[in-house]
Amino acid sequence: MLDAVDHYLAMGGYAAFVWPAYAVALGVLGGHAWRSWRRYRASTAALEELQREPRPRR
Amino acid sequence: MISRLANPARFMRWSAAVLPWCGWLALAVLAVGFYLALLVAPPDYQQGDSVRIMYVHVPAAWMALAVYLFVAVASAVALVWRHPLAEIAAAAAAPIGAAFTFVCLATGSLWGRPMWGAWWVWDARLTSVLVLFFLYLGYIALVHAFDEPGRGARAGSVLALVSVVNLPIIKFSVDWWNTLHQPASVMRLGGPRIDPSMLVPLLVMAVGFLLLFLTLLLLGMRTALNERKALALRFNRMPAPGRVATRETPLPAQSPIP
Numbered sequence: 001m002l003d004a005v006d007h008y009l010a011m012g013g014y015a016a017f018v019w020p021a022y023a024v025a026l027g028v029l030g031g032h033a034w035r036s037w038r039r040y041r042a043s044t045a046a047l048e049e050l051q052r053e054p055r056p057r058r
Numbered sequence: 059m060i061s062r063l064a065n066p067a068r069f070m071r072w073s074a075a076v077l078p079w080c081g082w083l084a085l086a087v088l089a090v091g092f093y094l095a096l097l098v099a100p101p102d103y104q105q106g107d108s109v110r111i112m113y114v115h116v117p118a119a120w121m122a123l124a125v126y127l128f129v130a131v132a133s134a135v136a137l138v139w140r141h142p143l144a145e146i147a148a149a150a151a152a153p154i155g156a157a158f159t160f161v162c163l164a165t166g167s168l169w170g171r172p173m174w175g176a177w178w179v180w181d182a183r184l185t186s187v188l189v190l191f192f193l194y195l196g197y198i199a200l201v202h203a204f205d206e207p208g209r210g211a212r213a214g215s216v217l218a219l220v221s222v223v224n225l226p227i228i229k230f231s232v233d234w235w236n237t238l239h240q241p242a243s244v245m246r247l248g249g250p251r252i253d254p255s256m257l258v259p260l261l262v263m264a265v266g267f268l269l270l271f272l273t274l275l276l277l278g279m280r281t282a283l284n285e286r287k288a289l290a291l292r293f294n295r296m297p298a299p300g301r302v303a304t305r306e307t308p309l310p311a312q313s314p315i316p
Binding site (some may be wrong): 011012017018021024025029031044047050052055 | 092108160164170172232278280284
């Protein structure tokens with residue numbers, strides 16, 4: 001069982017290239033998605049905060 | 059239809075409904091794609107398991123080109139019709155395109171080392187994609203280089219339109235010049251030259267990347283609209299003498315100052 005996992009992870013000798021490639025893809029795209037989501041939540045919260053404040057009198 | 063959906067208030071309504079569906083669908087398709095690419099697809103008879111890098115590299119390359127085309131078309135709409143959502147769409151798409159281009163370059167390099175014996179070669183395909191990456195960075199820098207957001211968006215639009223000439227150069231570089239990079243094997247006249255056992259995972263990953271792009275685009279556009287609305291609200295609440303038109307406090311079309 002463990003041998004099969006080891007064999008799979010070795011990627012036929014290309015583990016040092018295959019896994020970093022997938023890590024870069026997940027890291028860059030996932031990181032961008034995470035940052036976009038955080039920024040979106042922050043912008044929504046800031047806008048709601050502003051809209052809750054009473055309008056100043058002119 | 060498009061002009062109806064492109065009204066900012068209406069956009070905020072329909073995008074709020076579409077965004078969660080698009081996001082979850084993107085995650086589901088990408089999960090299937092990674093499963094097919096890493097576990098189901100067979101090793102190549104020459105490249106062995108290193109061929110699995112292609113399932114990330116090729117869709118990322120397609121998206122790098124497609125997103126730049128999107129930025130250019132949105133820029134044209136913004137320049138000709140002065141549509142505010144087109145500007146916002148172009149500016150929101152560019153960082154996503156830059157991310158795809160970076161993934162394309164990095165994974166290509168990781169495949170090139172074992173297969174070509176070099177991390178990088180200055181061949182026409184690789185160099186023109188590197189230029190595309192710098193164009194993305196230049197566009198993003200230019201859009202944010204002005205105090206007045208409208209001027210930055212217009213300057214960026216002109217850059218995007220002029221530099222779209224790089225896209226056919228990238229696409230046909232493998233035909234026009236002798237490159238180490240192989241010519242097209244999927245998007246070619248006469249149909250794909252890849253076995254279905256490898257073509258299916260490739261296409262599933264491509265659909266997943268496309269859905270991811272749409273999700274991040276809607277998210278970025280909604281963020282930009284939220285931020286613009288918040289700036290306008292803050293501006294309107296400032297005491298009149300302190301009003302300064304900068305990126306933080308944009309001057310509205312009709313100044314409320316008597």
